[in-house]
Amino acid sequence: MSAVTLDHITKTYDEGKVLAVDDITLQVEEGELFGLIGPDGAGKTSLFRVLTTLLLPDKGSATVRGYDCVKDYKEIRKRIGYMPGKFSLYQDLTVKENLDFFATLFGSTIEGNYELIKDIYEQIKPFNDRRAGKLSGGMKQKLALCCALIHKPEVLFLDEPTTGVDVVSRKEFWEMLKRLKQQGITIIVSTPYMDEAMLCERIALIQNGKIMSVDTPANIMAAFPVKLYAMKADNIYKLLTALRGMPEIDSSFAFGEYIHITLKDDNIEALRQKVEQQGHTHVDIKLIHPGIEDSFIRLMNQA
Amino acid sequence: MRVLRYLLKKEFRQIFRDKIILAMMFAMPTIQLIIFPLAMNFDVKSVNIAVVDNDHSSYSQQLVAKIGASGYFKIVAAEPSFQSAIRYIETEKADVLLEIPPNFESHLIREGKQRIGVSVDAINGTKAAIGGNYLLMVIADFNKDIPVNMGRNMAAPAGMIDIAYSNWFNPLAEYRFYVVPAILVLLLTLIGGSMSALNIVREKEVGTIEQINVTPIQKWEFILGKLIPFWVVGMIVFTIGLLVAWGVYGIWPVGSFVTLYVFAAVYMVALLGFGLLISTYTSNQLQAMFVAFFFVMIFMLMSGLFTSVDSMPPWAKLIANLTPVTHFIRVIRMIVLKGSGFADVYMELLYLGLFAIVLNGWAIFNYRKTS
Numbered sequence: 001m002s003a004v005t006l007d008h009i010t011k012t013y014d015e016g017k018v019l020a021v022d023d024i025t026l027q028v029e030e031g032e033l034f035g036l037i038g039p040d041g042a043g044k045t046s047l048f049r050v051l052t053t054l055l056l057p058d059k060g061s062a063t064v065r066g067y068d069c070v071k072d073y074k075e076i077r078k079r080i081g082y083m084p085g086k087f088s089l090y091q092d093l094t095v096k097e098n099l100d101f102f103a104t105l106f107g108s109t110i111e112g113n114y115e116l117i118k119d120i121y122e123q124i125k126p127f128n129d130r131r132a133g134k135l136s137g138g139m140k141q142k143l144a145l146c147c148a149l150i151h152k153p154e155v156l157f158l159d160e161p162t163t164g165v166d167v168v169s170r171k172e173f174w175e176m177l178k179r180l181k182q183q184g185i186t187i188i189v190s191t192p193y194m195d196e197a198m199l200c201e202r203i204a205l206i207q208n209g210k211i212m213s214v215d216t217p218a219n220i221m222a223a224f225p226v227k228l229y230a231m232k233a234d235n236i237y238k239l240l241t242a243l244r245g246m247p248e249i250d251s252s253f254a255f256g257e258y259i260h261i262t263l264k265d266d267n268i269e270a271l272r273q274k275v276e277q278q279g280h281t282h283v284d285i286k287l288i289h290p291g292i293e294d295s296f297i298r299l300m301n302q303a
Numbered sequence: 304m305r306v307l308r309y310l311l312k313k314e315f316r317q318i319f320r321d322k323i324i325l326a327m328m329f330a331m332p333t334i335q336l337i338i339f340p341l342a343m344n345f346d347v348k349s350v351n352i353a354v355v356d357n358d359h360s361s362y363s364q365q366l367v368a369k370i371g372a373s374g375y376f377k378i379v380a381a382e383p384s385f386q387s388a389i390r391y392i393e394t395e396k397a398d399v400l401l402e403i404p405p406n407f408e409s410h411l412i413r414e415g416k417q418r419i420g421v422s423v424d425a426i427n428g429t430k431a432a433i434g435g436n437y438l439l440m441v442i443a444d445f446n447k448d449i450p451v452n453m454g455r456n457m458a459a460p461a462g463m464i465d466i467a468y469s470n471w472f473n474p475l476a477e478y479r480f481y482v483v484p485a486i487l488v489l490l491l492t493l494i495g496g497s498m499s500a501l502n503i504v505r506e507k508e509v510g511t512i513e514q515i516n517v518t519p520i521q522k523w524e525f526i527l528g529k530l531i532p533f534w535v536v537g538m539i540v541f542t543i544g545l546l547v548a549w550g551v552y553g554i555w556p557v558g559s560f561v562t563l564y565v566f567a568a569v570y571m572v573a574l575l576g577f578g579l580l581i582s583t584y585t586s587n588q589l590q591a592m593f594v595a596f597f598f599v600m601i602f603m604l605m606s607g608l609f610t611s612v613d614s615m616p617p618w619a620k621l622i623a624n625l626t627p628v629t630h631f632i633r634v635i636r637m638i639v640l641k642g643s644g645f646a647d648v649y650m651e652l653l654y655l656g657l658f659a660i661v662l663n664g665w666a667i668f669n670y671r672k673t674s
Binding site: 052053054074077078080082084086087088089090091092093097100101102104105106107147 | 305306309313316317320321509510511513514515516517518519520
């Protein structure tokens with residue numbers, strides 16, 4: 001049985017004028033660490049809100065652990081943990097009070113599932129009596145995760161958990177997710193960061209409410225259909241402008257100090273000569289393996 | 304029940320933690336109850352009067368002296384002409400202008416009647432009306448006593464009706480007796496109506512309601528968890544208000560406390576329903592505040608707090624009766640001042656109960672956990 005299924009889910013806002021989720025069908029397996037990857041406004045949060053029974057879909061049906069998101073919302077609410085993108089705990093209650101509060105709402109106690117949150121909670125325990133509003137961003141996020149886990153959910157929904165969190169905390173956070181996964185919890189996480197996509201077992205790339213691809217990150221990258229080159233020269237901006245004007249270039253994007261390009265006819269030597277003739281100096285071209293970001297951009301442009 | 308108990312604990316914790324809100328809830332009603340009734344006073348004591356005496360006779364001087372001695376008037380000017388005296392009204396230095404025409408005395412004696420002019424500044428309607436009336440009373444009194452009439456009365460005594468006046472339930476007709484119970488209601492309305500609305504909307508605004516909504520918590524648990532704390536706060540404020548009314552104004556309810564508290568309890572439920580209703584229609588605290596403010600203003604002006612509901616036009620009377628505040632003000636005045644028993648006011652309790660059911664029912668219907 002799949003932990004989560006989505007069957008032709010469509011959700012619009014403003015009486016159909018804004019299409020947030022466009023006919024999405026998707027399965028997430030038991031115990032999977034699944035990533036929803038997409039830019040801001042892709043429809044990730046709307047999808048989460050449908051699955052967490054906060055939003056009714058216009059069309060289609062969705063289930064979580066076999067329970068229907070509309071009919072059996074009460075059952076689902078007992079079985080899921082949800083961490084919204086925006087910090088939504090009581091800022092005027094302390095760390096411990098927040099945790100106690102959510103444990104009580106689920107008919108549980110902090111001690112009841114202490115094993116599950118132990119690793120995370122130990123880190124914020126020194127601040128037990130501090131009000132949640134006065135915590136740092138990383139601490140807030142750990143507290144929110146604790147609150148979402150306190151009742152030992154079967155499926156955990158994390159909506160952009162690492163947005164606005166520093167690099168070290170982000171890394172720690174993903175370590176925590178891996179440990180949770182080992183405890184058999186199905187985790188669905190959304191993120192706009194491509195590097196985090198690599199840490200998921202399977203990912204769905206979303207754009208404008210549509211799924212462009214669902215697979216393991218490795219497969220998605222391997223499915224890149226053409227050769228990808230990285231190119232640089234002394235004046236990178238001038239080079240990029242020049243490349244964009246050339247008919248033989250299929251796509252070109254700046255990636256750090258390199259420009260990633262794909263060609264229509266794959267004649268890279270001809271391109272090198274042409275570029276050097278135009279006066280670009282120190283031109284360096286190499287064949288590279290596409291990253292997840294390259295795949296995403298390519299899929300985005302095809303759509 | 305465990306969940307509800309914890310919800311209440313959390314709610315009280317938050318109320319007591321926010322010092323400003325706490326101060327607003329308890330200090331505001333106390334201070335306002337002390338200040339308002341002292342400041343709001345419709346008893347007109349000193350009406351400024353400008354006099355134009357064109358006659359300069361002994362009668363005209365007697366009249367002016369009588370006005371000055373009545374205690375209600377302060378003679379601010381004696382001007383030679385109407386044109387110069389009207390300046391006093393224009394510059395708001397005088398409220399009333401009395402013009403005594405030339406030959407006032409001789410006409411009065413010879414022809415038995417005389418007209419005099421009274422001009423009133425009607426911008427401050429109350430003061431003008433009351434001042435004008437006082438002046439007429441003084442003139443009528445003067446009219447009765449002048450020797451010409453005295454002589455006439457001796458010849459043929461006119462049938463005179465003497466009125467013996469007595470104010471019931473408020474013997475000295477003091478404004479504070481009328482207004483203090485009403486202000487107590489108003490404060491309860493402010494606390495109950497807007498505080499509850501703001502509190503629930505804050506959960507929406509901050510996003511905590513999302514987090515609550517994904518838990519298995521029941522609708523009734525959440526709503527009761529919100530209503531009960533404010534109901535308790537309301538009853539405490541009501542008690543403080545009664546104590547202030549007694550301590551500062553010496554107003555001790557004539558009627559029974561049980562009746563009073565039964566009404567206050569039902570009234571608070573109705574108001575909390577109103578607050579809950581606002582919170583279901585608004586999405587942030589600013590909106591909630593303005594909507595609550597709008598309605599509380601209407602409640603205030605229509606409730607009979609300042610003006611009697613009975614003297615409103617029929618359509619306004621209808622609106623007034625459609626607000627719970629009107630009913631509660633009526634009842635609280637009856638119980639506090641008149642000592643009305645439960646049998647006298649049970650109809651009002653039915654009205655308040657109806658408001659409580661309709662407002663809460665509507666709010667619960669409109670409050671959905673999923674959209």
